[in-house]
Amino acid sequence: MASKEILRVSDLCVDLFTQRSVIRPVDGVSYSVAAGETLAIVGESGSGKTVLNFAPLGLMPTGVNVDLSGSILFNDTELVGIAEPALRKLRGGSIGTIFQDPMSALNPARTIGRQIAEVSELHMGLSSSQAESRALDLLKLVRMSDPDARLKQYPHELSGGLRQRVMIAIAVAAEPQLLIADEPTTALDVTVQAQIIALLKDLQKRLNMAIVLITHDMGVVAGIASRVAVMYAGRVAEYGPVGDVLVEPRHPYTMGLIDAIPRADDAPGSLFRGLPGAPPILGAPIPGCAFAPRCHAAIESCHITRPALVSTVQPLVSAACPIINKHNHGGAYVQH
Amino acid sequence: MKFLREFLSYTSSLPRLAIWAVGTFLFLGIFAPWLTPHDPNAQNLLQAHLGPSFAHWLGTDHVGRDTLSRLILSARTSVVGMTLVLVLALSVGVTIGTVAGYRRGWVEEGLMRIVDVGLAMPSLIVALAVIGIFGTGYWNMILALALAWWPGSARISRAVAVNVMNRPHIESLRVLGASPARIYFHHLLPATLGAVLVYATADAGAVALAIATLSFLGLGIQPPTPEWGQMLVDALPYLESSPRQVILPGLALTLAVIGFNLLGESIALNRVPTPLSRKILRQRRITAAAWKKA
Amino acid sequence: MSSTKSVLRVENLVTRFKSVERGKWVKAVDGVSIELRPGEIVGLVGESGCGKSTLGRSIVGLERPQSGRILLDDIDLSGLGGRKLRETRRAIQYVFQDPYASLNDRQTIGEAITEALVIIGIHDRTRQRRRVHELLDQVGLPDTVAERYPRELSGGQRQRVAIARSLAVEPRVLICDEPVSALDLSIRSQVMNLFLTLQKDLGVACLFIAHDLALVRQAASRVYVMYLGKIVEQGTSLDVYERPTHPYTRALLASIPSADPRIEATREVPALLGDIPSPTNPPSGCRFRTRCPSAVEACAVAEPPTVWVGPGHGAACIFAAQIRATEVVPQPEPQRLPQQLSA
Known part of the structure; x- marks a missing residue:
């Protein structure tokens, strides 16, 4: 591969310890992603595709203890065993994340302009007015109609598709090198799905991001990914x-x-x-x-x-x- | 019995202090008559104002009654009063709440406006007003407090009932053509009751406190029945000579109320999982390590 | 339409909700007429918020329609009330999207199914047990499942249980609201095949509500396409999928992604203009005109009537006949309507 390798996961195991049991949802997984490339991770529920990506980032529910073994190299930084402050800097900074349900990932009590600006303040050290103007640019980047008015709106005033665009704007605010998207189109209608996929492709080209796309939808995989790992x-x-x-x-x-x-050639009524x-x-x-x-x-x-x-x-x-x-x-x- | 099981499974994950405080309170309340070392009402003026001794572990009061026995029996007064108040308040509240949650529409609107009026008035003021009208007395106090407390449980039951009614499993019963009585008694009521009982724990402390307050004011439990608020009043004139007589009932009351409040609070936060203890984590790691070898 | 007698007929149904905006109403279902014949699987597709679930819920009485008629075997349900209504409407059953929530988590599977039997008046213990066994067998579950609780079953098994329970009251119509969208891909086909077998074996008619167009295409013999509370196109699966006539249906079908990367690489993503408008203030005239590539001024004036372009194949678009004849959606470039993107 000619382009630079951003992420290399080798022989990763994740053990989850809960009050009741211990499970190993990820058992010896290896893959790599290069800049500007999309890797799709496909699997059914329980295949470990979500834990695989979010456990190393420390994004697990409270009450669940995580043990990692193996290696995750992100730009030559080892993520297995990394300290929480360093990880926090990466999250939302050089690693952006998008979730399936944008409504629960957004703060319902804050305008979306504020929420986008916050990321730039935090990770790029911008002043609040600089961040506000950057938020506007980002909304334009994710091709939001009427971006000025949107800045002042609250998440509940937007449709599912627009909310997902806001999530994407937040995820790419700090110009991440790696974007992890967990089922970004599953909650959306097909007509909106196609638009979001097109948007992700376009952003990837502009920012030269690596994307790890977690999905169960083969149509989405075919539409955006260059490589695929079936789990x-x-x-x-x-x-x-x-x-x-x-x-x-x-x-x-x-x-x-x-x-x-x-x-398309299956007969109607056939099994x-x-x-x-x-x-x-x-x-x-x-x-x-x-x-x-x-x-x-x-x-x-x-x-x-x-x-x-x-x-x-x-x-x-x-x-x-x-x-x-x-x-x-x-x-x-x-x-x- | 099913909701009792649910209730018990809840309590297993609660803070120890609260469990101990509430547990002791309830235990003393239930078994008080067999636990008191002396007759709590036996006066002996020759033994008034005694300090702790082998015969009287916590001393005696101004008329020579055994303080420990009176403290223990007070717990019973409190538990019985509290239970009566909560049972009355919950029966009215849950009935009104579930009916409102089941019927919706104008029935709900009407019932909930009444509840709103009830909620708008502070419980203690309502209780004082009722006692003012009907006079003092044990049952008047119980009724007064129940009247002050039912709107809260009605509000909660309605919220729970509306939620339960909108769950697909109730909707699927409606589609199956189940009669309203079946839906109400077999599904809605048990589900609501389970949830409301849990909320009621948090209220129990407040009711205990209200009983003590009313008794302190001379409007609740009448002498000679031992009661913490009552004991406080009795001991107040001797505050300087024997402060122990004031501190002990105060402490007992505080512990009981804090216990219930902690319990209620941790139940409300029960959804947030607690981190694993080191011991469990170590066990889990051993299990996982065995896998690695395989 | 066809001469076969329908088992379920919905005429001009309107269901409305109070809007978040004060004093306003949202017509989630706005004058919809559909019909199901015995033993037929009919698809109902559309984007989220188009009112397809509300339509299904109104038919089984989970929502109260404001006007219109629901006829079950020519019996008008709106003329009935109380116990009589409950007993008659029982012939229409509903399969929920989330099979976990549709079962009471404190009842074992056996108890849940037995309850349905008790509701229809089967009180004899041995008869109950035999019927539970029969029903579980019918949906492909072993007898042992009866002693389990819903949380001990997988999603696919729970959905089978939910289906078994609705079959307990011997329905003539099943309304399935996204019955497989919460299930994993490899389980989906198993449950879909169950629906196909049940329809064949028991002659149950099925209204299949889904957003997955490919699924509906294979399962249903006829399809209704819904947009903002109205049916915009209807016809046999072959007609609607092979010769879509309403511009909305065409856009919807063109958006389905293909799992073949070679097709995906060249696929033109149709540019539907913006999001679905708010149902509180639907556009005047044709509701699709704000997102339609072919909209002209006439579209804003009056609601387009259903144009029949083939036997049983209709589309509510003034260009329907033209589109059907030329297979091209007209694109009047210069005079486009001012955009009303009220999302």
């Missing part, structure tokens, strides 16, 4: 360029996911394709392949030894599946 039960099942993974999935789970998306069973409940790490119980191709060893994430025939794509990797020399794996 299942805390592990990466398949990892590679979007053009390969989405078009020619190799891991049985990815195959099932993509196959489950209704297609939906999908995967059998349900994802495992988080707890202790699963000894074999976590997907084996739902996998049509699973053999006995799948339940015993954990498959490693290794490159497939297509060298840029790696998959954690011994069955398809066995077929490595004989060409692509054929679904039966």
Whole structure:
């Protein structure tokens, strides 16, 4: 990759300790993101895709203790074991975040102008009047209609799409090098979704940001990401360029996911394709392949030894599946 | 029984001090007659104003009654009074609140305006006015306090009931064609009661304090029934010679009220999870470390 | 329309709410007429805030409509009251989006389903037990689930339980309000297939309310498209999805992202102008005109009537016939209406 690597996560494990139990929602995950590039992390609820990104930033609910192991290099700064003050400086500074529900992330009692200005004051050391004018620029940047009037409005006066634009303005206020977006379009209507995706793409180009996009929507992945990591039960099942993974999935789970998306040529009234069973409940790490119980191709060893994430025939794509990797020399794996 | 279980599961995560204070208060209140070392009303002028001794652990008062026994029996007076007031206030309040929450519309509007009027007047003033009209006496005091307290529980019950009624599980019952009685008695009332009982804990301290206040003013519990406010009045003339007689009932009352307030407050904040204790964290880490080897 | 007798007919339904602005009303559903035939799955799609959920809730009586008629097997529900209404309307059941909230967390699954049986007057214990077993089996759950509490089940299982419970009262119509949008992708198809099987096996008609257009396309035989409280287009799935005629439907369909990056790279994102307007002050005439690429002055004058462009395929747009004939949305560039973006 020609551009500079911003984030490198290697063999990350996250253990969460609560009053009742201990779980490992992230179990040995590795990936990297370069400047100006978007990596999509795809998975279902409980796949660990959110914990993976927010636990290292210290963004976990109170009452939950987090242990990290492995390494997260952000611009040569190690984030595993970093002190809270240093982390606080990064959050909202060189790392911006967007959440699924903009309403709960915004302060309902403050004008949006004030909330955007605050970030610039905090992270760029601007005076309050400088920050105000920057807030206006930022609203223009996220292509908000009538930005002057919006500055004085409160979150509840805006529609969902506009609120998400405000969240994005706040996230990019300090010109972050990395933007972590957690399901940024899930709560929005399709018509607004497309606009937000277009906006993120445009901002990425202008600021040369790296984006980590957490989503479960393959359409969003196809629209914005250059690479994708498919997660299942805390592990990466398949990892590679979007053009390969989405078009020619190799891991049985990815195959099932993509196959489950209704297609335009499906006859009305025909049965939906999908995967059998349900994802495992988080707890202790699963000894074999976590997907084996739902996998049509699973053999006995799948339940015993954990498959490693290794490159497939297509060298840029790696998959954690011994069955398809066995077929490595004989060409692509054929679904039966 | 289900809401009782819910109530108990709540209490497990509350501050120790509050649990101890309230627990002791309730225990003394319930078992007082078997716990008092002396007859609390037995006067013996020869033994008046005694200091602590083996026979009288906390001394005696101006007519020679055993202070410890009177303190213990006062807890009973308080607990019984408080329970009566809360039961009366909650029955009226919860009924009005849930009916308002169930019916909505003009029924709700009407009921809640009455509640607003009740809430607008300070509880103690209402109580004083009622006692002023009906005269002093135990039951008059109970009724007066209940009358002063029900609007608060009505307001809370209505808020809870409206919330419960809007939950999809009640809506799905309506779609199933369940009768209003089924929805009200099987679902709305138990759910509301559970939540309101929890709020009532915070109120219990205030009621105990109000009983003591009224008795102190001579409008509540009448002598010779031992009661903390009553004991304070009795001991006041001897404040300088034996301050212990003033301090002890005051302290008991303060502890009980603080206990209930702390309890109520921590219940209100119960949603905020507490950080893990070191011991639990260590155990959890050991579990996780075992995984790493595997 | 078709001669087959409808099981559910909604005529000119209006449901309004008090607006946040004082003294104003929001017509969430504004004169909607729809119809469901026995054993048919009908889709109802639109953006959030278009009134599709309010329509569904009004049909089952969770909202009180201001005017209009709801006919179940030609019985006008507005003429009934009290117990009679409850017993008649029971034939229409509602499946909620959030399967966790729609079950009482203090009841076991068995208790919840039994309660539905008690409501319809089945008091015999053995009969209850047998029926619970039957119903769980029907939705593909093992018998052991009956002893569990909702919190012990996964989202997909809970939704199956919710469906089993509504089936307990032997409904003729199911109104499903986003029944799978809270579920994971790999579970969604399982629950969708359950709806398809139930419809086939029991002949239950289904009004499927969703914002996921692709899902509705495959499940429903007919579709209604709603915008700001009104039906703007209706027709068979094939008609609406292959030959969309209302400019709004076209924009909506064009916004669906594809999971294929090769298509995504070249896809033109339609520029819908701004956000959906506030339903408190809907635009005059055609409600879509403020965001419509084809709007002309005439659109602001009168509400466009439904133009029938094919058998059962109608669109409330004055250009409907023209769009259908040319497959092009007219774009009168120079004289565009002054924008009213009241978002």
